[in-house]
Amino acid sequence: MDTKNLLTEDTKSLTPVRKRSKWDEDGDELELSIQAPPPKRRAKARPSKPAVDPEPLLTALQNARRPSHRVFVPLRSRHPPIFPSRSVYSYERLNQIEEGSYGVVYRARDRQTGDIVALKKLKLEEEKNGFPITALREVHALMSCRHENVVGVREVVVGDTLTQVFVVMDFIEHDLKSLLSVMPSPFLQSEIKTLMLQLLSAVGHCHSHWILHRDLKTSNLLMNNRGTIKVADFGLARRYGDPVGVGGMTQLVVTLWYRAPEILLGATKYSTAVDMWSVGCIFAELLLKEPLFQAKGEVELLSMIFKLLGPPTSSSWPEYTTLPVSKTVTLPSPQPHQFRQKFQYMTSAGIDLLLSLLTYDPARRLTAEEALQHPYFSESPLPKHPDLFGSFPSAAAGEKKRKLFESPSAPARAPDYKLLTDFDLS
Template sequence: MSSSKSRWADEDPEADALIAQRKREKEEKRRAKAEKQRREEEQTQLQAARSQSATASPNGDSDAPPKKRRRLSNEQQQQPTSGVDSQQNQVKSNLLQFPVLEWGPCRHVDNFERLNHIEEGSYGWVSRAKEITTGEVVALKKLKMENSPDGFPVTGLREIQTLLKARHQNVVFLREVVMGNKMDEVYLVMDFLEHDLKTLLDDMREPFLPSEIKTLLLQFLSGLEFLHSQWIMHRDLKTSNLLMNNRGELKIADFGMARYYGDPPPKLTQLVVTLWYRSPELLLGAETYGPEIDMWSLGCIFGELLTKEPLLQGKNEVDQVSKIFALTGPPTSQIWPGFRSLPNAKSLRLPPSYSSTQKGTAPPLLPRAKFPFLTNSGLQLLSSLLALNPAVRPTAAECLKHPYFREDPRPKPKEMFPTFPSKAGMEKRRRRETPEAPKRGQEAPKLDFASVFGGQTGGDAGEAGAGFTLRLG
């Protein structure tokens, strides 16, 4: 009787193929393991034979019992047995050894010779110095510690952290951190650049050419786009924090107020950014914001490059809001939805005639008379950067693609930029009557904006704005 499969047997061909493949894999692993074990045994026997021949007597008597073998180091096991091997090892020993980054103590500030003081900022003193060993000129920034009873200032930590993270050609390069003789003497060693834009604009007889403004803005936007891609807000962009060398290269500096942000943005302090470059949502008390505040500062710097003067020079917060609305027009629920929910907007009294006539949601164009030499495309870019509603301001990446930079005149090559005499060489930069950046720990003042549109103020008379009157028709 011929044998036949049971009717209970699995007749699935795919299952049979899978079982056969598993058996083959097990067999291959078994063979590989056996081959590896055989090679290890052969290597052990070969090493034992070499050790026995090395310990044999000089007269060739191999009957003597072998001595106990010492465990040889890798260097001893790899001793050359011929002239060729010796030559190869000599070539290897002559290879250059490069230093590897490792933890270690900071260098002392005495490695640098301080040449002259340049400027005092909100969070440190900047000096021009020379590294003694190389003779290279650098910028030496001493962090301010007197207002930090709890230890190392968080502004200094943030500046070091963000500068180490932001390695970009348009961001100032932090070389190292050095120490003095005391624990509160901490210095940042950075690349030295000859100028800042504020000093250049003050000393120039005429503003930059349109092609030069485009080159500066493109470099500024490139660095800002990189910072925002790394989730870093600068929070104190102004012309004095934009450095420039004599090769036409612009770099963003002074990260004492920089801060990482997220999505959704965290609750942050509203008292950031120097007053003349502070966005309207911060002035109205916003506590959640994002990189849009940097884009507003960019718009103020754009206008300053065009006119050679700061665009919005308010005496205080109320006066600053007055000047902003005088330039852009008052806010409405159409162009800035939800602005009434901001803490300081409750006291703002809008002209009733204006809100009834304002139509559309797009931000209006800024007055052409204030920027007579700006093209229509440039005016559109500037108006979008200075939009009251932060949600409609373009990002840095969108600005880089704006048609303003592709129309004539084209951006001037950096190599063709004019050079200027440095004000940081052997003299201090003169102090100007400009507001300083807010200091950490300072509380935001209680503001009353009832007088912005010419009404009666309900707060301190010292906070009264300049005001203006709208004339329609």
């Protein structure tokens, strides 16, 4: 067999057969011209310019267009400097004042300045989810509501372990609850007006800064020996928005005797009116020298409220029937309120202020700003100046009431008694 023919057949089987045309020859030349393009005409040489560095020019343009700081962000110099927390051993512990649900309060002395302060040790031993939200809310609320009638926070100090965190606050000698229990007689009307003005001013300030206290009571109102009260214990306080209570709020707030009826009846959306109901209960307690509603449970408390104020009606509280617990409560027969029998020595303006604070409908309940302008505070007797208040021994400071010295009896001359002139002094 011819080898040439075999090679030709193998080549045909491996390469596709393509007919050549008259464009093949020209196409070869075209491929050569594409692969090797003709050289470009060389341009005439121009004199070279000195190289310019663009960096300074770009920097100048950027500085001209961009301000020195963001318009909506304050300067760094306006931010307070951040320092590490001091040690709790900077204070000398003197004595324990009280222990509550959220911490233990001690009286201490600053070793550097000698100031007497209150140290609140936060209970962190049983916390499993990090720092408690109640403590964060308390510190945030106190820092947001700086007022002359709100207890002041000085700093937060720490101990040797992560569970030793202390909030340093101003030390106040008394709380109103303990003071009312040891006072021989209740406050005068002029003194009650002064205390109520301070309380309403502090509550109004907190509400204007969107803070609900949610645990106003006499034991959380501190009073010094200069007649000034300060709202304390913001453990249940929280920030709220407008509209109030979006998404629901917890009902486990406010000590029972000072709890508003809407919370007792299961409301999950409440407003600053819950604090104003507590203010009304405090007002009545200052007048009576004892709590107004001393109930053992929520049902008994509702019955005491209905007895004093009369049962709610569609005109006094239109939204009463929409509350969850209202369907399970049996209302007593209609009857007028018994405020005049309960507060016999109050003026008509005082009764009106108390009724305005203890109103069923939260929308009609008096606000702190409105209460401050009530005629009760401008009638006689006028509010007493705080400096004219009497002072009392401080139980928190470990002071005890001094015993009165027995006065000596009148002199009685005995038969053998000699006067000083009878002695020979020579």
